[in-house]
Amino acid sequence: MFEDSVLIVAHPDDDILWLSSVIDKVEQIVFCFNGDPSNPDLGVARKKTIAEYPLPNVSTLDIDEPQSFNKANWRKPVTTEYGLKLSGCQESDARYKATYEKLLHCVRHLVADRTNVFTHNPWGEYGHEDHVLVYQVLKTLQMEFHYTLWFSNYCSNHSVNLMNRYISGFYSDYECLPANPALAHRIADVFKKNGCWTWYEDYQWFDHECLMKSTPSESYQAPLPYGHSYPVNYIKIFIESEKPKPHLLTKMGKKIKRKIKWVF
Numbered sequence: 001m002f003e004d005s006v007l008i009v010a011h012p013d014d015d016i017l018w019l020s021s022v023i024d025k026v027e028q029i030v031f032c033f034n035g036d037p038s039n040p041d042l043g044v045a046r047k048k049t050i051a052e053y054p055l056p057n058v059s060t061l062d063i064d065e066p067q068s069f070n071k072a073n074w075r076k077p078v079t080t081e082y083g084l085k086l087s088g089c090q091e092s093d094a095r096y097k098a099t100y101e102k103l104l105h106c107v108r109h110l111v112a113d114r115t116n117v118f119t120h121n122p123w124g125e126y127g128h129e130d131h132v133l134v135y136q137v138l139k140t141l142q143m144e145f146h147y148t149l150w151f152s153n154y155c156s157n158h159s160v161n162l163m164n165r166y167i168s169g170f171y172s173d174y175e176c177l178p179a180n181p182a183l184a185h186r187i188a189d190v191f192k193k194n195g196c197w198t199w200y201e202d203y204q205w206f207d208h209e210c211l212m213k214s215t216p217s218e219s220y221q222a223p224l225p226y227g228h229s230y231p232v233n234y235i236k237i238f239i240e241s242e243k244p245k246p247h248l249l250t251k252m253g254k255k256i257k258r259k260i261k262w263v264f
Contacts, residue, residue: 001116001150002022002026003115004113005025006026006029006030006110006111006117006118007019007030007119008030008110008119008134008138009029009031009032009120009131010032010133011031011032011198012031012046012049013188013198013199014120015029016183017184017203018120018154018209019118019211020180020183020205020209021178021180021209022118023180023183024180024183026116028059029057030058030107032061032063032134033060033064033066034062034063035062035063035064035065036064036065037064037067038067042196045194045196046194047062048194052194054186063102063106066095066099066130067095068086068095068099069128069130070129070239071088071089071096071129072085073087075161076161077162079162079165082097082100082133082136083096083129083132083133083136084096084129084132086129099133103134104140107137107138107141111138111145112145116150117142117149118211119135119149119150120132120135121135121151121153121154122136122139122163124159124162125154125156126155126156126158126159127159142214142216148213149213149214149215150175150212150213151211151212151214152210152211152233153174153230153233154232154234155232155235156234156237157237158237158239163232174212174230175210175211175213176208176210177209177211178207178209179206179207179209181205206233210233
């Protein structure tokens with residue numbers, strides 16, 4: 001499982017949030033994105049954190065984030081060959097696709113001789129478009145280099161609609177490993193010290209993580225008419241765009257109140 005292994009994730013801190021069970025077992029850890037054009041200080045802080053990272057063989061591709069977060073329609077997600085279709089903005093979708101192409105080129109040499117590659121799951125854990133993009137890059141390269149792809153079992157109320165698409169016909173071979181909260185907390189403290197921790201301050205790690213195994217041969221197998229059961233580490237989160245829309249009668253009531261106030 002860890003022979004000739006590399007862990008490749010989108011952002012610094014994704015390693016300990018979604019794959020703490022393997023970070024001290026893989027031979028190399030690679031972060032794809034470092035800079036955020038909307039927050040230049042974040043990239044500086046992340047580089048400092050990587051330099052202080054308490055494990056060896058950690059590096060970054062130093063690619064700017066495509067700024068895709070929460071720009072897909074997660075209620076009705078549209079999958080593409082480069083990840084997800086970003087809704088409402090052609091410029092954002094074009095930048096996202098261009099990042100996929102760039103990452104495809106940059107990652108190729110990192111996985112060419114690997115037996116095992118660890119990364120995000122197809123639904124982006126709690127629902128992050130960058131995570132889905134990185135998974136898609138590594139799934140595409142798997143067809144060329146024939147490594148075993150391992151991904152995490154995290155999900156949220158935000159990403160569950162996309163996850164459900166992978167239940168039917170999903171070959172769910174997996175390995176259940178104990179999470180490593182002690183090491184995760186230790187590394188998280190470095191992120192927090194440098195001001196680049198991007199998750200909940202009071203987050204508590206799960207006791208176990210189940211790593212799904214995806215082999216190249218699955219792509220050639222006929223879809224199964226049923227799904228396999230597999231465990232999920234489910235996180236409930238709130239994202240602003242998912243705030244329930246006011247009921248029609250509620251909106252009408254507010255308009256009427258405003259008109260009455262104006263009349264009198």
